[in-house]
Amino acid sequence: MFLEEIKIAGFKNIEHAKLHFNPKINCLTGLNGVGKTNCLDAVFLLCVGKSHFNLTDQQLIKQGGNFFRVEGLFTNDNNDRKKVVIKLQDSGKKNISLDDKPYKKIAEHLGRFPVVMIAPDDTEIICGSSEVRRKFLDTTLCQTDRTYLDALTAYNKILKQRNAYLKMLSASGGADNDLLETYDKQLATPAHIIHDKRMKYTAELDTVFIEKFSSITSGDELVKTYYQSQLSDMSMVDLLANNRRKDLITERTNAGIHKDELQISIETREARKFASQGQQKSLLFALKFAEYTLLMRHTKVKPILLLDDIFDKLDDIRVRNLLGILKNGIFGQVFITDTSADRIKSVFSGTFDHFSLFAVEHGHLKAES
Helix, strand or coil, X not given: XXXXXXXXXXXXXXXXXXXXXXXXXXXXXXCCCCXXXXXXXXXXXXXXXXXXXXXXXXXXXXXXXXXXXXXXXXXXXXXXXXXXXXXXXXXXXXXXXXCCEECCCHHHHCCCCCEEEECHHHHHHHHCCHHHHHHHHHHHHHHHCHHHHHHHHHHHHHHHHHHHHHHHHHHHCCCCHHHHHHHHHHHHHHHHHHHHHHHHHHHXXXXXXXXXXXXXXXXXXXXXXXXXXXXXXXXXXXXXHHCHHHHHHXXXXXXXXXXXEEEEEEXXXXXXXXXXXXXXXHHHHHHHHHHHHHHHHHHCCCCEEEECCCCXXXXXXHHHHHHHHHHCCCCCCEEEEECCHHHHHHHHHCXXXXXXXXXXXXXXXXXXX
């Protein structure tokens, strides 16, 4: 599967663009802040239905505008074409359609066009909060497992209701334990589904992650991922019961799968505390390439790979190893951004027979010969 064509209108700093893409390697070059990343985010939006960067739909509209529209034409290995249109109307409602048929629920789009994106700020997955690493797990699992997506949606909805009720109890000074127990039982079913699927996925992820890290670094550093959850030792209902007093005091739910952690270690130490900048980037690439491999394994489709500013802070060895990984055939369509057109031409001309180059300047994108 690859993105054959994209049409963009009013998206971030891109007023109008129409581009035809190479089914393999596409390189976008230009200075920082001119729109390269925005183009990648438009591709990500087509695949997932939302921005990679936690932006609201309204924040995706070009400054001074009142709508955006992104259209993509995807082609699979059988030359079947699928048209995806995502637009935000003046009313503020986002619509997603597949071959001119609107989805009843936006969640129905997730997983049809698998994608993996690596951006500079994604090093937060390595060194940031546990919430960022949970999102990393959720992004992949929601693209491959509809049961997981439904369970996560249900859990978040009930959790929001329970937290609102805890705040109301604090304001009123009363407590209805029967209603709290009802919320606890409702949370339990999706919580255990999420827990079990995360445990299974992380075990699968770890094996591929170790392999990818070794291929990127050409070293023998010991790395590992494992899933840490309160539900591994206690049922959700018991966990919530044990934390009820604390919940009533803090007015929020302090235990559950929304507190779980994906631990990443290097040389038996926590990567978020001890990994150097170079190690952080290598760990990120290994983790994302492992994600790509598992997405492909579960969907039977080669995901689109988006690499934003990948050469920054990489030494020559890591650049060479990274290019070797890109060349080995595992990946389908790849999009890469860089600030230097000369560097891209030099690096890729000696590695790939064919690639397409696009120049980006102040929100304008054009193909170069």
